[in-house]
Amino acid sequence: MTEITGGVCAPKGFMAGGVRCGIKPSSQKKDLAMIFSRNPCSAAAMFTKNKVKAASVQVSQENLAEGSLRLIIANSGNANACTGQEGMSAAKRMAQAAADAFLIRPSEVAVASTGVIGVKLPVELIEKNVQALKSSLKDDAQGNADALEAIMTTDTRKKEIAVEFDIGKKPVRIGAITKGSGMIHPNMATMLTFITTDAAIIPSALDLSLRRAVKKSFNCLTVDGDTSTNDMVVVMANGEAGNKLIMNETLVNEGSTAITDEDFETFCAAMDHVCIALTKMMARDGEGATKLVTVNVTGASCEEAAEKLSKSVAKSSLVKAACFGADANWGRVLCAMGYSQAEFNPLRTGVSFKSGKGEIEVCKEGQTVNFCEEKAKEILSQEEIEILITLDEGNAKASAWGCDLTYDYVKINGDYRS
Amino acid sequence: MTEITGGVCAPKGFMAGGVRCGIKPSSQKKDLAMIFSRNPCSAAAMFTKNKVKAASVQVSQENLAEGSLRLIIANSGNANACTGQEGMSAAKRMAQAAADAFLIRPSEVAVASTGVIGVKLPVELIEKNVQALKSSLKDDAQGNADALEAIMTTDTRKKEIAVEFDIGKKPVRIGAITKGSGMIHPNMATMLTFITTDAAIIPSALDLSLRRAVKKSFNCLTVDGDTSTNDMVVVMANGEAGNKLIMNETLVNEGSTAITDEDFETFCAAMDHVCIALTKMMARDGEGATKLVTVNVTGASCEEAAEKLSKSVAKSSLVKAACFGADANWGRVLCAMGYSQAEFNPLRTGVSFKSGKGEIEVCKEGQTVNFCEEKAKEILSQEEIEILITLDEGNAKASAWGCDLTYDYVKINGDYRS
Numbered sequence: 001m002t003e004i005t006g007g008v009c010a011p012k013g014f015m016a017g018g019v020r021c022g023i024k025p026s027s028q029k030k031d032l033a034m035i036f037s038r039n040p041c042s043a044a045a046m047f048t049k050n051k052v053k054a055a056s057v058q059v060s061q062e063n064l065a066e067g068s069l070r071l072i073i074a075n076s077g078n079a080n081a082c083t084g085q086e087g088m089s090a091a092k093r094m095a096q097a098a099a100d101a102f103l104i105r106p107s108e109v110a111v112a113s114t115g116v117i118g119v120k121l122p123v124e125l126i127e128k129n130v131q132a133l134k135s136s137l138k139d140d141a142q143g144n145a146d147a148l149e150a151i152m153t154t155d156t157r158k159k160e161i162a163v164e165f166d167i168g169k170k171p172v173r174i175g176a177i178t179k180g181s182g183m184i185h186p187n188m189a190t191m192l193t194f195i196t197t198d199a200a201i202i203p204s205a206l207d208l209s210l211r212r213a214v215k216k217s218f219n220c221l222t223v224d225g226d227t228s229t230n231d232m233v234v235v236m237a238n239g240e241a242g243n244k245l246i247m248n249e250t251l252v253n254e255g256s257t258a259i260t261d262e263d264f265e266t267f268c269a270a271m272d273h274v275c276i277a278l279t280k281m282m283a284r285d286g287e288g289a290t291k292l293v294t295v296n297v298t299g300a301s302c303e304e305a306a307e308k309l310s311k312s313v314a315k316s317s318l319v320k321a322a323c324f325g326a327d328a329n330w331g332r333v334l335c336a337m338g339y340s341q342a343e344f345n346p347l348r349t350g351v352s353f354k355s356g357k358g359e360i361e362v363c364k365e366g367q368t369v370n371f372c373e374e375k376a377k378e379i380l381s382q383e384e385i386e387i388l389i390t391l392d393e394g395n396a397k398a399s400a401w402g403c404d405l406t407y408d409y410v411k412i413n414g415d416y417r418s
Numbered sequence: 419m420t421e422i423t424g425g426v427c428a429p430k431g432f433m434a435g436g437v438r439c440g441i442k443p444s445s446q447k448k449d450l451a452m453i454f455s456r457n458p459c460s461a462a463a464m465f466t467k468n469k470v471k472a473a474s475v476q477v478s479q480e481n482l483a484e485g486s487l488r489l490i491i492a493n494s495g496n497a498n499a500c501t502g503q504e505g506m507s508a509a510k511r512m513a514q515a516a517a518d519a520f521l522i523r524p525s526e527v528a529v530a531s532t533g534v535i536g537v538k539l540p541v542e543l544i545e546k547n548v549q550a551l552k553s554s555l556k557d558d559a560q561g562n563a564d565a566l567e568a569i570m571t572t573d574t575r576k577k578e579i580a581v582e583f584d585i586g587k588k589p590v591r592i593g594a595i596t597k598g599s600g601m602i603h604p605n606m607a608t609m610l611t612f613i614t615t616d617a618a619i620i621p622s623a624l625d626l627s628l629r630r631a632v633k634k635s636f637n638c639l640t641v642d643g644d645t646s647t648n649d650m651v652v653v654m655a656n657g658e659a660g661n662k663l664i665m666n667e668t669l670v671n672e673g674s675t676a677i678t679d680e681d682f683e684t685f686c687a688a689m690d691h692v693c694i695a696l697t698k699m700m701a702r703d704g705e706g707a708t709k710l711v712t713v714n715v716t717g718a719s720c721e722e723a724a725e726k727l728s729k730s731v732a733k734s735s736l737v738k739a740a741c742f743g744a745d746a747n748w749g750r751v752l753c754a755m756g757y758s759q760a761e762f763n764p765l766r767t768g769v770s771f772k773s774g775k776g777e778i779e780v781c782k783e784g785q786t787v788n789f790c791e792e793k794a795k796e797i798l799s800q801e802e803i804e805i806l807i808t809l810d811e812g813n814a815k816a817s818a819w820g821c822d823l824t825y826d827y828v829k830i831n832g833d834y835r836s
Binding site for chain 2: 049050051052053079081082083084116117118119120227228229317329330331332334335337338339344346347363365366367368407
């Protein structure tokens with residue numbers, strides 16, 4: 001598997017574009033994006049578990065029910081959440097406008113929104129600009145860049161990736177763009193991730209590969225039930241790579257011969273790579289963040305415990321602030337583990353800090369070890385920090401990603417709407 | 419019930435004091451406190467639910483088992499947590515030293531510590547200064563002030579209260595001091611609360627009154643399982659008020675005649691008042707906080723839902739940051755409710771902001787109402803803000819308290835140990 005350029009336009013048969021329609025009044029940035037496949041696609045998606053769901057989420061959930069899509073239209077600058085019936089019809093009109101422009105069914109369109117909550121979506125601006133949006137579509141890196149720019153809000157970095165790998169001698173590609181730059185925890189700003197692939201894969205297999213990848217990636221950044229009103233991950237697969245149709249284990253078990261399970265695993269590995277890469281880019285771009293913090297737990301009794309522990313540490317405001325201050329305050333790490341609700345033995349817990357400047361053990365068997373504060377400070381002063389937690393309970397491990405807590409986070413969120 | 423001065427020294431028969439023993443190297447502040455009752459006391463306590471418990475917590479839990487106490491000794495500047503066997507023996511030596519000074523049993527002593535985690539407690543400093551500490555004891559406001567100063571860490575305000583009320587014509591007093599100035603959520607700094615009363619009350623009744631009060635107060639600030647390694651609330655009742663012995667319902671039901679249930683309820687009301695007052699003082703004093711934020715939920719289906727919803731909003735970093743910026747971003751309130759895991763109907767939810775400058779409705783039936791941004795800004799610019807959430811599910815209600823998220827929170831926690 002090799003990383004390539006082009007983002008969502010890297011896979012065959014996909015075009016993307018973006019324009020400014022005026023939803024973001026105070027800026028000149030693009031605010032309307034589109035991703036289109038010239039052929040029908042298998043599709044899968046995961047949506048926020050928040051009880052308060054944006055209209056776009058509800059509409060897209062409906063449309064995804066059939067497991068097929070051809071187009072994604074997304075706006076930034078307005079979340080179209082908490083906007084009632086008016087918001088629902090606005091989201092439907094958004095899908096309809098895009099469908100009309102390509103003479104496809106609205107049920108083949110996914111709709112996404114991100115921005116301020118509770119403000120009426122000026123859908124007429126979208127309708128007015130949908131043709132311009134269509135004309136902006138390109139099948140190259142520029143098209144990808146335009147779409148990406150149009151979904152960004154407080155993001156300070158562009159988050160895209162594309163990979164190529166072989167399935168039975170056939171080169172297959174997966175491309176993706178994402179926006180999301182919340183402090184992630186305890187409340188992340190909206191995350192939108194759009195993934196394209198030219199793999200030939202049935203919807204159920206695509207769905208399973210997405211769920212697997214999200215569990216290992218985005219969900220280690222955004223804990224279930226702790227997501228925004230608009231979060232959405234959508235993947236479209238148009239089959240243009242011409243590989244042998246990928247199915248999933250379920251079907252194998254049903255005795256199908258069409259499929260080699262290997263192909264499915266190969267595809268899943270690529271999906272994992274794409275989603276984890278985007279997750280790290282998002283953590284690195286946390287609002288006001290200056291550092292990417294990776295929390296690795298090993299030796300846990302079970303995967304669930306490892307996940308709870310790593311997430312609890314990654315989300316701790318005190319740990320985040322200590323990372324910002326390059327303060328080797330490992331006690332906060334144990335404290336966050338202690339209220340994670342996960343089983344572990346504090347007296348058999350070790351903690352080390354690691355970065356490009358080296359690794360240093362700061363806690364052994366739940367107690368301090370004499371370590372060089374200066375060295376620890378140097379290690380924690382890097383832009384990418386790892387917190388290594390070793391337990392003595394079993395072989396389960398998990399990683400979680402976060403960022404440091406800085407003055408700028410407060411600044412950015414103190415008056416977001418202005 | 420009237421509020422009076424004197425804190426923990428207001429009730430008859432209690433003395434308090436504080437000295438500097440040198441655990442806080444970089445400051446000249448007092449760091450060792452004591453509260454002593456000349457007579458034996460009924461006692462009750464609640465401790466952190468964190469899996470990682472400071473040695474002082476473990477020792478005090480043991481000593482409290484008998485439900486009696488005469489003395490509390492507490493240090494600031496060192497949490498004596500994650501310090502292993504050495505830490506345990508240090509906590510025991512701390513209790514022993516205090517007990518020896520008064521020729522009482524160490525099991526009559528509660529030990530508390532707060533400060534940095536994972537650093538060896540220099541217990542010899544405590545042993546060396548315990549006589550000076552004893553000599554510092556006073557039965558007046560000064561003694562209370564000295565003890566309070568000696569348990570403070572990042573606290574910027576002194577948090578104390580005392581009340582007087584009658585039980586069967588007999589004046590009874592409850593006094594308390596507390597330290598705790600964490601952002602409270604998602605990880606609070608250590609909370610220590612010491613309560614004294616001259617009420618005559620049996621340990622089980624005292625325990626029940628404490629649990630009831632804490633559920634309505636501190637636990638609405640610090641969610642269970644989300645507490646520090648050292649949190650502790652201890653109450654001592656020495657009976658010197660001479661009221662008829664207060665027992666609790668359990669005993670009434672067993673047909674005891676000694677007790678009028680009214681007395682117990684009267685006592686509980688006073689305990690509630692004391693604990694809620696301290697809770698608000700702590701929220702108001704959150705690290706870097708400039709505002710006290712009270713979240714009131716009414717019309718919930720059940721108390722549990724009301725509690726989950728109010729806490730989820732009070733702990734939301736985005737809501738906190740919006741309060742700091744006086745930004746009427748009510749969408750974040752609904753978002754935080756949405757991931758609280760509590761049942762409610764977003765479409766029947768109302769949100770208003772309230773302060774000394776008035777009240778303004780910003781969300782009705784889950785949607786925005788046209789409100790005056792300037793007026794909202796004025797209301798949210800006050801030092802005490804209320805977020806009023808009205809549901810249409812039932813009659814349950816709950817309050818939670820928090821503070822805003824400011825630059826200074828990051829500053830304070832960025833390098834706490836230096």
